[in-house]
Amino acid sequence: MATQPATLSPSSERSFLQRIRSGDAVAHTLTGMAASTILAVTILLAYHLWSGSSLPRSAFGWSFVTGSDWDPVAEKFGALPFIFGTLTTSLLSLLIAVPVGLGAAIFLAELAPRGASDALTFMIELLAAVPSVIYGLLGIFLLVPFLQSTLVPVLVSTLGFLPIFQGQFFGVSVFSAGIILAIMIVPFIISVSREVLLAVPQDQREAALALGSTKWESTWKIVVPYAMRGIMGSVFLALARALGETMAVTMVIGNKPQIATSLLAPGYSIAAVIANEFAEATGNMHQQVLIELGLVLFALTVLINGAARLLILSTKAGGK
Amino acid sequence: MTKRFLSAAVAASLFLASCGSSEQPQNLTGAGATFPYPMYSKWFSEYQKAHPLVQINYQSQGSGAGIRQVTEGTVDFGASDQPMTDEQIAAFQTARKTPVLHFPTVMGAVVPTYNLPGVTADLKFTPAALAGIFLGKVKKWNDPAIASANPDVKLPGDDIVVVHRSDGSGTSFVFTDFLTKVSPDWAAGPGKGSAINWPVGLGGKGNEGVVGLLKQTPNSIAYTEMIYAVQNKLPMGDVQNAAGKFVKASPESVTAAAANMQMPDDFRVSITNAAGEAAYPISSLTWLLVPQTIQDAGKRQVITDFLTWMLTTGQGMAPALQYAALPAAVVEKEKAAIAQIK
Numbered sequence: 001m002a003t004q005p006a007t008l009s010p011s012s013e014r015s016f017l018q019r020i021r022s023g024d025a026v027a028h029t030l031t032g033m034a035a036s037t038i039l040a041v042t043i044l045l046a047y048h049l050w051s052g053s054s055l056p057r058s059a060f061g062w063s064f065v066t067g068s069d070w071d072p073v074a075e076k077f078g079a080l081p082f083i084f085g086t087l088t089t090s091l092l093s094l095l096i097a098v099p100v101g102l103g104a105a106i107f108l109a110e111l112a113p114r115g116a117s118d119a120l121t122f123m124i125e126l127l128a129a130v131p132s133v134i135y136g137l138l139g140i141f142l143l144v145p146f147l148q149s150t151l152v153p154v155l156v157s158t159l160g161f162l163p164i165f166q167g168q169f170f171g172v173s174v175f176s177a178g179i180i181l182a183i184m185i186v187p188f189i190i191s192v193s194r195e196v197l198l199a200v201p202q203d204q205r206e207a208a209l210a211l212g213s214t215k216w217e218s219t220w221k222i223v224v225p226y227a228m229r230g231i232m233g234s235v236f237l238a239l240a241r242a243l244g245e246t247m248a249v250t251m252v253i254g255n256k257p258q259i260a261t262s263l264l265a266p267g268y269s270i271a272a273v274i275a276n277e278f279a280e281a282t283g284n285m286h287q288q289v290l291i292e293l294g295l296v297l298f299a300l301t302v303l304i305n306g307a308a309r310l311l312i313l314s315t316k317a318g319g320k
Numbered sequence: 321m322t323k324r325f326l327s328a329a330v331a332a333s334l335f336l337a338s339c340g341s342s343e344q345p346q347n348l349t350g351a352g353a354t355f356p357y358p359m360y361s362k363w364f365s366e367y368q369k370a371h372p373l374v375q376i377n378y379q380s381q382g383s384g385a386g387i388r389q390v391t392e393g394t395v396d397f398g399a400s401d402q403p404m405t406d407e408q409i410a411a412f413q414t415a416r417k418t419p420v421l422h423f424p425t426v427m428g429a430v431v432p433t434y435n436l437p438g439v440t441a442d443l444k445f446t447p448a449a450l451a452g453i454f455l456g457k458v459k460k461w462n463d464p465a466i467a468s469a470n471p472d473v474k475l476p477g478d479d480i481v482v483v484h485r486s487d488g489s490g491t492s493f494v495f496t497d498f499l500t501k502v503s504p505d506w507a508a509g510p511g512k513g514s515a516i517n518w519p520v521g522l523g524g525k526g527n528e529g530v531v532g533l534l535k536q537t538p539n540s541i542a543y544t545e546m547i548y549a550v551q552n553k554l555p556m557g558d559v560q561n562a563a564g565k566f567v568k569a570s571p572e573s574v575t576a577a578a579a580n581m582q583m584p585d586d587f588r589v590s591i592t593n594a595a596g597e598a599a600y601p602i603s604s605l606t607w608l609l610v611p612q613t614i615q616d617a618g619k620r621q622v623i624t625d626f627l628t629w630m631l632t633t634g635q636g637m638a639p640a641l642q643y644a645a646l647p648a649a650v651v652e653k654e655k656a657a658i659a660q661i662k
Contacts, residue, residue, distance in 0.1 A: 071517035072488075073510065140532045148536070170481060170522055171536055255486030255523025266522050272486075276525060279382030280488025280514040282408065287384075 046298065053292035055285055064289075065296060070257040072277070077289045079296055081257040085174060085267035086300065089249060090242040092178030092263065093185055098235055100182075101189030105231075108190070109197035110219045121194060128187035136251035139180040144171040144252060147179075152264065167262040172254035175263040180248050185238035192237065196230030197223060229312050236308040243301055246271040270297045344373065346622045351379040352386020352399030355490045355545060356606045359426050359643050360399070363634050367626055374622055383490050383514065390609050391415050396619055398609035399425075401490025402497075402514065403588035418613035421661065422587040423627055423654055424605040426635075427578055427644040429546040429569040430495045431602070432557040435534050436461065438476065443557045444469040444566045447593075447601070450559070451503030453480055453541060455510075456520035461539060469560070476539065483533045483542035486523025488515035494604040495543045498592040502601075543602075546574075547642040561601040562593050573600035574644035583650055587657070603644070613662050620661060627658050 056064060056077060067078020104124075108117040148171045159165045200223045208218035224231070254266020255276065274290050274297075281287040357380035364376040381389075383400035390398030391412045403422055404412070412420045432445055449465040452458035458465045462475040485492045496512040510516045522537075524530035527548045534542045534554070546569045549556050558566040567573050577591050577599035593601045608627070614620040631654055635645040646654075 069517070071510075072515045073513040073517065140529070140536075144536060170533075172522055172524075172533060250486065250525050251529060255525065256518075256521070268523075276487040276523075277515045278384075278488075280384040280490075282384040282387055282405075282514070286515075287388075 046295075049291060049295040049298055053288050053295055055288040056292045059285070064292060068257070068259060070273075072281075072283075072286050075283070075285050077285075079270070079293055081259050082268050082270040082273050082293065083296065083300070084259045085177075085253065085257075085269040086243060086271070086297070088174055088263070088267070089177040089181055089253065089269055090239060092174070093181035093242045094235065094239060096179065096182035097186045097189055097238060101186045101234075101238070102193060102231065104186075104190045105193035105197060106219060106224065109194045110215075110223065117194075121191060124187045124190050128191065132184065132245060132248045133251075135180055135184050136248035138183075139176060139248060139252040143180060144176055147171060147176055156264075163261045164263045167260070167265055169264040170254065170266060172252050172266055173264050174253060174260075174267040177249045177253040177267070177269070178263070180252055181242045181245055184245065184248060185242050188238040188241060189234050192234030193227070193231045196227045196234070199230070200226045232308070232312050236305065239304065239308075240301060243304070244271055244297065246275045250275055270294075270300075344618055346374050346618050348374070348376045348396045348619060348622055348626075349379075350376065350386075350397040350399060350608075351381050351389045351395045352609070353383045353401045353490055353606055354380040355401050355428060356399065356426055356643070358547070359638060359641055362637060362641060363630060366634075366637065367629055370629075371622075371625075374626075376622075376626070382488065383493075384488060386609065390420070390611070396614075397611075397623065399607065400609060401604065401606050402493045403590075403607060404609065412611075416611055418611050421610045421612050421657065423608045423610060423657070424587050424646060424650060425608055425630060426638050427574045427591070427603055427605050427646065428494075429574045429600050429603045429644070430491055430498075430543050431546050431549050431569045432541060432543050432559065433534065433549050433554040434541040434557065435538060436476065437538050439473060441470075441473050442555060442568070443473065444560070445557045446560045447498075447502035451499050451506045454482055454484070454499065454518070454520070455503075455505060456482070457505075469566070478539040481537050481540040482518075482521030483524055483530055483537065483540050484518050484521050485526070485530055487525050489526075490514060490604070490606070491527070491543065491545050492516065494592060494602060497590055497604075498602045501590075501593045546570075550642050559601050561597075561599050562595050563597045563599070565597050567598065567600045569600045569602070571639045571642065571644040573598055574603040575647055577601070577603035578605065578644075578650060579647040583653055585657075587650075587654070610661060612660055624658050624661050628655065631655055 060067070060077060064077060065079050065083065068080045069076045069078045070081065071077075108120055112120070148169065152169050152175075155165050156169075204222050204226055205218050208222040209215075213221065249269050250272035253269060253272060255268050255272060256266040257268045257273070258265070260267065270293050274293055277286070278290050281290055357378070360378050360380075364378055368374055368376065378399075383402060386398035386400050387404055387408055389395045391408070393416060404420060409420060432450060434443065443466070446465070446469050449458060449469065452463075452465050459479060460477055461480055462477045467475055493512065493514040496506070496510065496516055499506040500512040510519060522533055524533040524542075527544050530542050530544055531548070531552055531554065534540050544554070546556070556569055558568045560566050576596055577594040580594055580596040580599060581589060581591050583589060587605075587607065589605070591603050591605060594603065610623060610627075614623065631646070631651045635651065638645045
């Protein structure tokens with residue numbers, strides 16, 4: 001109905017009413033408004049984080065991000081141990097989650113029978129919906145005892161010469177937090193990557209097979225590179241989740257603001273310290289410092305996402 | 321028939337109207353301390369049973385949030401595990417144009433608890449030993465600082481693993497307030513606060529996080545609220561009080577700590593390290609924070625009535641939940657203070 005007049009008469013002759021009826025203007029306005037809420041929320045967030053942390057910004061300046069003391073009683077604050085903890089746990093989780101997630105996505109999209117693939121994907125999406133406090137409890141009651149009794153002794157006896165696997169292990173540590181985060185973000189990587197891989201046009205695969213490549217060669221050399229941008233997108237979505245994850249991390253990281261070379265040592269993350277201390281932060285300075293930590297996390301996320309965009313752009317240029 | 325029904329209806333509506341003047345439906349909101357939350361939720365539900373028109377909604381968001389919200393006037397009353405500081409009181413006066421009143425409600429205790437495989441006897445801790453352990457200066461379980469108070473216990477030579485709260489909490493405040501009073505090193509070092517710079521140890525989130533870590537870490541020591549230790553059947557160490565006696569935490573020994581306390585007129589007092597042979601030294605009050613002037617007559621009525629009820633009927637419900645009731649002298653002093661609410 002709406003397309004008929006458009007093909008019959010030139011668009012310049014369409015009256016305002018016709019254009020309204022065709023829905024263009026309405027859709028344009030509505031979707032535009034929806035998009036602008038995102039912009040508004042982001043600006044509002046940045047503004048509030050900025051204006052809510054004026055006290056510590058003027059008191060500490062840049063030493064806030066380079067200092068490593070955290071003493072709410074003496075009102076001495078340095079955020080470096082938290083930044084360090086957030087970055088190491090997130091990176092560690094990516095190191096574990098990317099190979100597993102990508103492998104699983106390739107299997108589900110390319111190799112598994114369609115029925116099994118759909119069933120497994122349904123379960124994976126269920127995993128993504130589990131509240132993070134549940135993962136934290138799993139961490140405390142299942143993962144930590146397993147690490148203590150089995151995995152870490154093995155790691156220490158085989159890789160103990162590396163500084164990152166030295167020192168006393170209490171169960172809660174940067175390492176435990178990284179593993180819990182990996183478990184939490186794997187579903188994101190699998191489910192998005194699988195969709196992206198499935199969206200690769202069938203003729204790409206057929207062309208590769210026709211040229212005599214094996215199934216695996218067509219998958220690894222043709223399909224995966226074709227879908228690389230989408231896969232990276234899924235990884236950065238997962239990374240964003242890891243950077244901001246709060247409950248599960250604070251339950252297994254040990255909550256000790258220190259910068260240790262060993263992954264087995266306890267640490268602390270930005271989101272965890274905000275969640276831990278905000279409710280009982282009575283002084284203005286303490287409260288505002290926690291808001292400034294929020295600003296730091298926001299800036300970190302923006303920086304990492306910016307870097308991610310650049311990386312994606314460069315793969316496109318290099319890959320094709 | 322219709323006439324009789326009508327007159328009955330009129331009488332009923334007149335009766336309701338006459339009641340309405342004194343007892344309109346009232347909604348009160350409060351926010352703050354998590355430590356007395358089980359007690360408060362019991363009190364509010366019992367009070368509502370007796371007063372069906374009153375709704376009291378309490379959010380246990382933490383003492384800091386309670387102080388902030390009552391200062392901003394977003395709640396009718398606040399609750400805190402530590403008295404407001406002079407600056408906070410000044411800020412309250414500026415924001416609300418009226419002073420804030422502190423009303424102690426119940427008392428609790430913080431107990432040292434531990435996971436020492438092979439040790440079944442209850443350990444005794446001197447203040448110096450506790451401060452030394454949490455400062456990281458007493459490193460091994462068989463250190464003379466611990467062993468000298470426990471001559472009958474065979475202590476292992478293992479390293480002590482300290483576990484503390486990572487979230488800001490009234491429990492940490494009470495514990496560090498005690499350490500600050502008994503140890504000059506602690507006072508000069510970490511100091512007291514709901515969140516502090518712990519010299520050693522692992523942080524667990526909430527009581528459950530601390531107990532989870534404690535149970536999984538052999539040779540560890542932690543502190544929790546007495547209620548939590550009792551409910552989870554954790555060992556509770558005896559602590560040496562100011563009179564030199566080793567006392568186990570119980571509702572009675574906590575009440576004893578407040579009984580010997582000179583109560584100031586504004587009720588802002590710390591009862592850690594209290595005098596008296598039976599006093600448990602790591603005890604604390606917890607407070608409701610109420611503005612002195614309440615414009616809304618209905619709300620004022622409910623708050624004063626609830627406070628009176630809490631000091632009489634309410635106190636009897638405390639021991640069943642492992643809280644300690646207030647000493648009679650404090651109750652009398654508070655009843656007099658309720659009259660200040662205008």
